[in-house]
Amino acid sequence: MTTETDAVRMTDAAVAHLREREADHLAQFDEFLRIPSVSADPARNADVQRAAEWIVAELERLGIEQATIHPTSAHPIITAEWLHAGPDAPTVLVYCHYDVQPSDPDDEWVRPPFEPRFEDERVYARGAGDDKGQLFMHLKAAEAWMTTAGRLPLNLRFFFEGDEEVGSGPIETFIDEHADLLRADVCVVSDSDTFDDHGTPGIGYGLRGIAYWEVRVSGPAHDVHSGQYGGGVDNPANVLARMLASLTDADGRVTVPGFYDRVRDLTAEERAAYATLPFDEAEWRAETGVPAAMDGERGYTLQERLSARPTFDINGIWGGYSGAGAKTIIPAWAAAKISTRLVPDQDFREIEQSMKAHLESIAPPTVTASVQIIHGGAPAITPLDHPGIPPVARALEAGFGTAPLFQRSGGSVPVVAALDAQLGLKTLMVGFANPSGNFHAPNEWMSLRNIRDGMASIVHLWAELGAMKADDLRA
Ligand SMILES: [Zn+2]
Known part of the structure; x- marks a missing residue:
């Protein structure tokens, strides 16, 4: 029986492990980012495969079981699991993608896109934030638990995709054919960003x-x-x-x-939450270069129109x-x-x-x-009253030292709607990339702060969710 103080002690030990091993972790991250896993370029197929093999070797090294590379009609999908937390403990499915966008125009990069540059407390490289960085953080958070406690505080399954940047073609078929490898009480997707670049984490609950x-x-x-x-x-x-x-x-x-x-119209509660989100319209205008925001749909604020309409x-x-x-x-x-x-x-x-x-x-x-x-x-939404949201909020606050803000995203992540439609599995979007981190553009970067605080958040998240009963986590 694990008492509450044991749980706190174990979580602290896992977080301390991450701090102590940071230099090693960044060296491994460098190695992973050097593999040019560009899914859109057929000339990079062998590199995409090599990235998949790198991940599977890591999973095996840290004691995650059944790590498997599944061939698909396009690039491979990876699954793995660690299911020894007991039948009452929740099972969480972790989704990230290991493919990256093409790097061109290459001459606009300060250093070549697959030669990571560690500078200004940032890592610059293609995939640093979207999404190899976030996948790597999940590996290290699991490693911290396995190394310090010899176990995970909950059951985890991993689901890593190699086609996200080219439309996730094989996803629906894979989910149909391998539902047994993906069965969980909730899914955690890390392929989004924090609320701002100043250390405020975000919880995404909707996608268009x-x-x-x-x-x-x-x-x-x-x-x-x-x-x-x-x-x-x-x-x-x-x-x-x-x-x-x-x-x-x-x-x-x-x-x-x-x-x-x-x-589905915005609830009064959501509209009230939108109204309190910090948003600087002048900064937004400067970033886009438009002289003024469009009128858009009457009756909705600019922020509502940008993501919820x-x-x-x-x-x-x-x-x-x-x-x-x-x-x-x-x-x-x-x-x-x-x-x-x-x-x-x-x-x-x-x-x-x-x-x-x-x-x-x-x-x-x-x-x-x-x-x-x-x-x-398809669009997707996780209800704000989902029982997984309070533990995510507590974990992000523990990791970042600041409470998260809730946001709907104007974009799309195909797997989220597919898991909901095909398996009835709800997703908690817990992202760690920097909002201005140049995804899909030259000089992509992620801050070391987001890596550190994000990994600590994941460690806390597994403890938070592991303290719940599986039945209480299913919405
Ligand atoms: Zn992504």
């Missing part, structure tokens, strides 16, 4: 989904003279512009029928003449890439179809319109 289309409007069989045919032949570019403009109304709402039917965007638009000078034509066709960011409980497949049907229905008989569905992903 997406739906994406290409629209093409065709008119005459070929470009025609606008003097000779103008006024008689409808112009596909004019038509496309009108159609796309009509997709949002004067209140900033999307006009596709049924678009808002399933949108659906949006519509034209991602690209082309057609007709765009060379030097003037060319007086009515183009034969015009096209656009468009997308919507979705929020719980919008169904991306339903939205894909309703947008397609709506665009086809509003196209005038003077043209033909075709709409192709490009890709989609």
